[in-house]
Amino acid sequence: MSALTIYLPLDSAAVAMGADDVADALSAEAAKRKIELKLVRTGSRGMHWLEPLLEVEKDDKRIGYGPVSEDDAAALLDAMIGNGKQDKNVGPVEEIPFLKNQTRLIFARCGIVDPVSVPDYQSHGGYAGLDKALKMDSAAICEEVMQSGLRGRGGAGFPAGIKWKTVAGAEADQKYIVVNADEGDSGTFADRMIMEGDPFTLIEGMTIAGVAVGATQGYIYLRSEYPIAARVLNEAIANARKAGLLGDNVRGSGKAFDIEVFMGAGAYICGEETSLLNSLEGKRGEVRAKPPLPALEGLFGKPTLVHNVISLCSVPAIFEKGAAFYRDYGMGKSTGTMPFQIAGNVKQGGLYETAFGVTLRELVEEIGGGTFSGRPVRTVQIGGPLGAYLPPRLFDLKMDYETMIEHGAGVGHGGLVVYDDGINLADQARYAFEFCVEESCGKCTPCRVGSVRGVETVDRITAGVDRDKNLTVLNDLCELMVDGSLCAMGGMTPIPVQSAVKYFPEDFGIKPALKAAE
Amino acid sequence: MTLSSLIEPFVGRTGGLISALHEVQRVHGFLPDDTEAEAARAFNLSRAEVKGVISFYHDFKRAPQGKTVVRLCAAEACQAAGGRDFIKSVEEKFGLKMGETSASKDLTLEPVYCLGLCSTAPAAMVDDRLVGMADTGKIEKALERAKKESAS
Numbered sequence: 001m002s003a004l005t006i007y008l009p010l011d012s013a014a015v016a017m018g019a020d021d022v023a024d025a026l027s028a029e030a031a032k033r034k035i036e037l038k039l040v041r042t043g044s045r046g047m048h049w050l051e052p053l054l055e056v057e058k059d060d061k062r063i064g065y066g067p068v069s070e071d072d073a074a075a076l077l078d079a080m081i082g083n084g085k086q087d088k089n090v091g092p093v094e095e096i097p098f099l100k101n102q103t104r105l106i107f108a109r110c111g112i113v114d115p116v117s118v119p120d121y122q123s124h125g126g127y128a129g130l131d132k133a134l135k136m137d138s139a140a141i142c143e144e145v146m147q148s149g150l151r152g153r154g155g156a157g158f159p160a161g162i163k164w165k166t167v168a169g170a171e172a173d174q175k176y177i178v179v180n181a182d183e184g185d186s187g188t189f190a191d192r193m194i195m196e197g198d199p200f201t202l203i204e205g206m207t208i209a210g211v212a213v214g215a216t217q218g219y220i221y222l223r224s225e226y227p228i229a230a231r232v233l234n235e236a237i238a239n240a241r242k243a244g245l246l247g248d249n250v251r252g253s254g255k256a257f258d259i260e261v262f263m264g265a266g267a268y269i270c271g272e273e274t275s276l277l278n279s280l281e282g283k284r285g286e287v288r289a290k291p292p293l294p295a296l297e298g299l300f301g302k303p304t305l306v307h308n309v310i311s312l313c314s315v316p317a318i319f320e321k322g323a324a325f326y327r328d329y330g331m332g333k334s335t336g337t338m339p340f341q342i343a344g345n346v347k348q349g350g351l352y353e354t355a356f357g358v359t360l361r362e363l364v365e366e367i368g369g370g371t372f373s374g375r376p377v378r379t380v381q382i383g384g385p386l387g388a389y390l391p392p393r394l395f396d397l398k399m400d401y402e403t404m405i406e407h408g409a410g411v412g413h414g415g416l417v418v419y420d421d422g423i424n425l426a427d428q429a430r431y432a433f434e435f436c437v438e439e440s441c442g443k444c445t446p447c448r449v450g451s452v453r454g455v456e457t458v459d460r461i462t463a464g465v466d467r468d469k470n471l472t473v474l475n476d477l478c479e480l481m482v483d484g485s486l487c488a489m490g491g492m493t494p495i496p497v498q499s500a501v502k503y504f505p506e507d508f509g510i511k512p513a514l515k516a517a518e
Numbered sequence: 519m520t521l522s523s524l525i526e527p528f529v530g531r532t533g534g535l536i537s538a539l540h541e542v543q544r545v546h547g548f549l550p551d552d553t554e555a556e557a558a559r560a561f562n563l564s565r566a567e568v569k570g571v572i573s574f575y576h577d578f579k580r581a582p583q584g585k586t587v588v589r590l591c592a593a594e595a596c597q598a599a600g601g602r603d604f605i606k607s608v609e610e611k612f613g614l615k616m617g618e619t620s621a622s623k624d625l626t627l628e629p630v631y632c633l634g635l636c637s638t639a640p641a642a643m644v645d646d647r648l649v650g651m652a653d654t655g656k657i658e659k660a661l662e663r664a665k666k667e668s669a670s
Contacts, residue, residue, distance in 0.1 A: 016635050016650030048637040051650075186593030189634040219532065224540075224577055225633050227646060262533050263540060265575035268631060282535035282561075284574040342637065344598030349637030372599075381594060417636065419598045431597070435631070441574075 003036040004080060007055040007062065009111065011044035011196050012228050013189070018069055019052035025070035029077055043197015045111035046351030047098050055093055056080045062112075064093040098367060103329060104353050105317040105337050106310060110197035116235040118243045121200040127245070129319030133208045134253045138168050141212035145315070147323035149335030154180055154271075154308030155383060155412045155488070157334075157401045163305060166295040167213040170303035177209050177218035178280065178299055178306045182264055182271040184223060185384025187415030190339040191309035193351055195222075195229040199236040203259060205312035207250060208319060210257040213305050218259040221276050224266055233261050268385075268439040272487045273306045275441055286441045287487045308413070310339060330356035334400035334411075342368040344381075344417035356411075361395035364418055375420035379504070381428075383412020385435050386492035388499035389425060408499060410492075425504035430458040432496040440489060447490025450481045454497065461508050471508070474501070519545065521556040529560050535571055539578055548579040584619045584626035586664050588657060589643040592616075592629040595636030604640045604652060605629075611654050625661075 008014070008023055023039060030037035045053060053066035054076065065076055065088040072088060079086035094100060104110075113120040121127070133141050146161025167175060179202065183191040194201060206218045222230055237259050240246045248256045262280055264270050270279045274288035277299050298304025314336060318326045327335045334356035340363055342349050347369035364370070364380055371377055379389045388409035390397075397403050404411050433454030440447045454477055460470045478494035485491040501508055524542050528534035535557060542553050549572060558565045572578045590605050609615055612625060619626040635641035638650030644660035 012633070012648055013635055013638050013650060016633075016638055016641060016648035051638065183634060184632055186591075186632045187595045187636045188632075189636055192634040225630065225643075260532065263537065265536055265540065266577035267575050279536065280533045282533040282537075282571070283567075284570050286574075343595040344636065344639060345600075346637070349639075351637075385594060415595075415636070417595045417598050423598065428594070428597075431594070435593075439631070 003038040004030075005038040005040060005057060006080065007040045007042050008052060009044040009197075010041035010115070010228065010232070011051075012192060012226070013048045014044050014051040014053070015228065017048075017051045017067060021070040022052050022054065022068055022073070025073035026076065029073040033077065035077065035081070040114050042113065043110040043115055044193060044351075045093060045099055046107065046193065046353075047096065047348070048350040049348050050090060053090075053093070061092045062094065064090040064096070066090055098348060098350070098352070101367075102353050103337050103355055105321075105326070105329075106201065106313045106339060107194065107198070107351065107353050108317070109201070110194060113198065115197055115199055115232050116239055118200070118239050118245065121198070125320060126200055126316070127204060127251070129316035130204050130208055130211075130245075130251065132319045133211055134251060134255075138212055138214065141208065142168050144318065144323050145212070148318045148326045149323075149330070149333065150311065150314055150318065150326070151334070151401065152308060153310035153314070153338070153413065155386075155410065157411065160307070160311055163295055163307075164209065164212055166293070167215070167303045167305045170296055172303050174217070174300075174302050175213055175215035176299045176302060176304040177206050177213070177215045178273075178277065178294075178304050179206060179218065179220040179312060180271060180273060180276055180306060180308050181220050181222045181226075181229070182268075182276060183226075183309070183413070184268040184271045185386075185413055185415055187343045187381065187384055187417040188341050188413045189343075190341055190351055190414060192226055192229055193339075194309060194313050195220075195226070196232050199233050200240065201313045201316055202233075202309055203236060203240050203246070205315035206259060207246070207257050208315050209305055209307070209312060211250070211253075211255055213303070215303075215305065216256045216258070218257065219280060219299070220259060220261045221264060221270070221280055222261055223264045223270075230261060230263060237261065267441075268435075269441045269487075269489055272489060274487070276306070277304065284441070286443045287489075289486060310413070331398065331400050332402060334402070338399070338411065338414045340399070341413075341415045342418070343415060345371045345373055345375075345420050346418040347372045356400040357398050359396050359398055360390065360416070363399070363416060364395065368416075368418065371418060371420040373420045373422070375422065377418055378421040378423055379419050379425065381417040381419070381496065382415070383410045384415050385432065386488060386495055387412050387415075388495050389428060389503065390499065391503040394503075408495065408502070410495070425500040425507040426458060426462045429497045429500040429508075430455055430462075432493055432500075433458060436489060436493040444484070444486040444490060446481045446484035447486070447493070450477055450485075450490060451493060453477055454481075454493070458497075464509060467509055471501070471510070521550065521552055522560060525553075525557055525560045535561050535563070535568070536575070539572065543578065548582050582623070585624050585668070586645055586661060587626045587628060588661070589628045589630040589633075590616070590652075591631070591633055591635070591639070591641040593632045593636075595632070596640040599639035599651075601640040604654075607654050608642075608657060611658075
């Protein structure tokens with residue numbers, strides 16, 4: 001009998017739910033029964049409520065079992081070898097509506113392939129994009145990115161093509177590609193998942209960018225909270241080098257490009273691109289004033305293309321399938337797909353990649369299935385600690401850059417944190433300031449001092465001390481931080497605060513304004 | 519290994535100072551007092567510059583930590599999933615506040631701001647062991663395993 005091949009994620013979320021223990025138990029049980037077992041550790045499918053989700057191939061379909069535990073090992077082996085029934089069987093994985101209804105351009109391979117196997121990546125369409133790009137000149141590659149309409153997925157939504165053209169046009173003896181993998185926003189894990197589950201997508205995207213702008217060295221600035229991602233990335237990079245996909249002669253093109261992983265040291269602010277560059281130079285991660293733009297004077301003063309992980313992971317599909325194909329997804333000026341991350345108090349948490357234009361209600365209530373506590377959803381915070389808290393009456397808004405901005409919110413990195421009605425938004429406003437106190441780099445006063453004053457002011461409001469006056473102070477303080485801060489840390493901390501006051505005034509002891517007598 | 523032999527290999531590398539500090543901490547569990555002077559000498563920086571870097575990053579510890587470090591996520595997604603109560607219950611269970619180390623030096627409790635496990639919140643990390651949908655029971659189990667591993 002040939003070896004029994006089973007797939008089990010090495011993804012952090014699966015491991016946190018016990019995947020490594022399941023792997024050990026299965027191996028031990030198989031050894032006891034003298035069954036030859038081939039255990040492939042993959043990325044996660046992104047259906048985290050089913051983790052650890054074990055898969056086995058049957059009649060060309062992957063059949064899933066989840067969430068499994070180490071105690072299930074014997075029963076699982078019975079079920080997989082014979083036709084034994086097992087109550088954790090969830091059927092063909094790709095037919096589960098959560099997965100079936102997605103549009104996976106970025107995460108197409110995640111959860112399917114062995115993350116560090118070059119042959120696996122290539123047999124699933126990998127490197128088709130780079131091969132096309134290598135036949136084009138720099139200007140044509142940048143134009144293709146421009147035409148795709150791709151915008152930076154880190155939060156700001158800046159058109160990627162413009163950035164690429166700027167770096168490509170800069171004259172310098174050395175240029176860099178720097179990947180911002182300092183995914184510190186709570187509620188987001190798309191970067192982590194792709195780096196753990198399909199790192200070659202990032203490597204290929206970086207290589208295309210390097211070829212386009214004339215950079216020979218790339219760095220992945222990875223947060224230290226992601227040790228599994230570090231391990232997988234380093235292994236994948238080493239394998240890419242061995243296969244001639246990185247190095248002095250990328251794919252025989254005569255062009256050089258290589259990548260190094262750099263480990264951050266636990267500072268949220270280093271997700272801000274200029275702070276990140278200082279940190280990558282081995283310095284304090286203090287923010288730099290802009291201009292000069294990093295595209296012209298970035299790492300060590302050289303032209304640097306700084307991109308979020310998901311922005312670069314969108315690139316291979318754009319080249320493989322063409323800019324026009326990519327642009328057809330999405331709405332308005334928000335083209336392509338976005339991996340939304342559904343987190344917090346939610347029944348079916350995980351990653352859902354789909355075109356822009358999906359509504360919050362669909363994501364939270366239909367796809368996410370509402371809260372796991374069974375209580376009504378009170379609010380969703382979109383886009384991390386610097387994102388707005390929106391009330392259910394705005395859940396029919398479509399998720400795209402412009403619509404969100406119109407409502408004082410932002411798509412950010414696509415993270416959605418769901419809260420039930422047990423949450424008090426004054427607590428969350430206070431926390432937004434507390435977090436800024438903790439994580440401010442200290443360079444500019446509005447952020448460093450404003451955050452401390454913010455905590456004090458919220459405390460006075462909730463204690464009922466001169467409530468109206470202090471609400472005015474809070475509003476002034478927020479305006480000052482928005483206008484006077486050097487970067488988004490101080491400049492956007494007011495977003496969660498002001499959205500909390502605006503949409504949930506009752507939590508701040510504000511009585512609804514009396515309606516005019518009818 | 520001496521401090522300088524840990525630090526030297528990183529001189530001249532991109533962001534070498536931070537990588538060197540990581541390496542010293544990996545070996546010693548914290549940054550011993552001489553790290554500052556040794557790193558300043560190796561990288562040709564002032565001690566003030568090195569101190570500035572060490573003090574900037576949460577990861578770098580200037581005092582020994584407990585034998586086991588339990589990091590509890592204090593960020594929003596975990597708050598939404600009962601994280602505040604979870605943290606309180608862990609603090610009560612071990613008689614420690616966040617940021618404190620037990621008198622026996624066995625255990626340190628520490629906040630962390632996001633482990634990327636937001637869909638299986640609340641999240642925690644016991645040394646290098648990740649814990650999803652965490653409760654005090656799961657933390658105790660992970661601690662037992664950590665103890666067993668260090669004993670074997």
